[in-house]
Amino acid sequence: MNPQNIEKVKEVFSKFLEEKQFRKTPERFAIVDEIYSIKEHFNAQWLYGRMKERNYRVSKATVYNTLDVLLEAKLIRKHHYGDEQQIFYEKSYFDKQHDHIIMMDSGEIIEFCDPRIQTIKQTMEDIFGIEIESHSLYFYAKKKNTSNN
Amino acid sequence: MNPQNIEKVKEVFSKFLEEKQFRKTPERFAIVDEIYSIKEHFNAQWLYGRMKERNYRVSKATVYNTLDVLLEAKLIRKHHYGDEQQIFYEKSYFDKQHDHIIMMDSGEIIEFCDPRIQTIKQTMEDIFGIEIESHSLYFYAKKKNTSNN
DNA sequence: ATCCCTGCAAACGCTTTGCACATGA
DNA sequence: TCATGTGCAAAGCGTTTGCAGGGAT
Numbered sequence: 001m002n003p004q005n006i007e008k009v010k011e012v013f014s015k016f017l018e019e020k021q022f023r024k025t026p027e028r029f030a031i032v033d034e035i036y037s038i039k040e041h042f043n044a045q046w047l048y049g050r051m052k053e054r055n056y057r058v059s060k061a062t063v064y065n066t067l068d069v070l071l072e073a074k075l076i077r078k079h080h081y082g083d084e085q086q087i088f089y090e091k092s093y094f095d096k097q098h099d100h101i102i103m104m105d106s107g108e109i110i111e112f113c114d115p116r117i118q119t120i121k122q123t124m125e126d127i128f129g130i131e132i133e134s135h136s137l138y139f140y141a142k143k144k145n146t147s148n149n
Numbered sequence: 150m151n152p153q154n155i156e157k158v159k160e161v162f163s164k165f166l167e168e169k170q171f172r173k174t175p176e177r178f179a180i181v182d183e184i185y186s187i188k189e190h191f192n193a194q195w196l197y198g199r200m201k202e203r204n205y206r207v208s209k210a211t212v213y214n215t216l217d218v219l220l221e222a223k224l225i226r227k228h229h230y231g232d233e234q235q236i237f238y239e240k241s242y243f244d245k246q247h248d249h250i251i252m253m254d255s256g257e258i259i260e261f262c263d264p265r266i267q268t269i270k271q272t273m274e275d276i277f278g279i280e281i282e283s284h285s286l287y288f289y290a291k292k293k294n295t296s297n298n
Numbered sequence: 299a300t301c302c303c304t305g306c307a308a309a310c311g312c313t314t315t316g317c318a319c320a321t322g323a
Numbered sequence: 324t325c326a327t328g329t330g331c332a333a334a335g336c337g338t339t340t341g342c343a344g345g346g347a348t
Binding site: 170172173174175192193194209210213234235236 | 336338339340346347
């Protein structure tokens with residue numbers, strides 16, 4: 001992600017922290033910096049390790065805490081998929097909502113958008129009289145033409 | 150679930166074990182018995198605790214192992230949702246495929262079926278030239294009319 | 299008689315917590 | 324100043340593993 005985009009994200013984050021009366025600590029901004037330099041999905045441990053490696057002085061507690069704050073600020077999204085017990089995150093600012101296809105053989109993750117998911121959501125809201133705040137959708141797939149059938 | 154249905158499930162399981170040349174141990178059938186007497190979603194720990202409570206002599210290792218076998222036999226389904234790090238299961242024989250709405254306030258889980266998910270799946274298979282084996286879809290919702298806005 | 303399956307306990311990996319210190323407001 | 328945020332280490336919790344003994348085939 002290019003530098004002025006990261007600045008934009010930090011600005012949004014800064015405003016969020018102000019509104020919530022949370023403190024603007026250097027650790028929090030350092031973590032945003034790191035996260036927004038990552039393309040793929042990552043988990044808390046991995047992020048912590050990466051920051052240690054790069055000689056940031058952060059603790060696991062702070063990483064976990066900041067991830068929660070960023071989630072609340074909607075600057076990251078949370079994921080659960082496959083057999084993993086762990087939670088993955090991805091940056092979400094500048095991205096449009098999307099869902100994922102998990103390639104079971106390679107582990108590759110494909111993003112996609114399909115408007116029909118919104119129509120299903122709408123139907124469910126009407127049927128059950130509820131308000132759907134979010135959804136998670138994963139397809140688990142294999143490459144075609146493996147010629148084993 | 151009524152007794153003859155459980156018998157039917159055990160029969161299917163028995164056949165599966167034969168085909169795979171897995172052993173028909175009493176523990177495995179005891180676990181099926183338990184699982185098919187549970188309505189809701191459950192996790193491995195909880196199932197283990199429940200069996201202990203009822204004086205079955207099973208170990209955690211066996212519970213986890215059997216859950217994997219039952220998954221392979223498609224007699225249960227696996228779930229991941231919300232903030233839970235843990236894996237939930239539900240019996241799946243006699244049930245048709247369905248997805249879930251998680252009520253965020255009460256924890257209630259609503260099941261639903263919508264054929265449009267299949268059409269989305271089809272589209273993705275065509276676009277990416279893949280074969281989708283399974284999917285997971287959760288909606289996270291709140292009751293309407295809470296009048297707090 | 300095999301060797302798969304089981305029980306038990308210890309190890310694992312990710313996350314959370316407790317506490318003392320540091321620091322943003 | 325002082326409550327919030329941080330670092331560190333230990334604890335928590337669901338799951339997995341290693342190993343010795345047991346039971347299905």
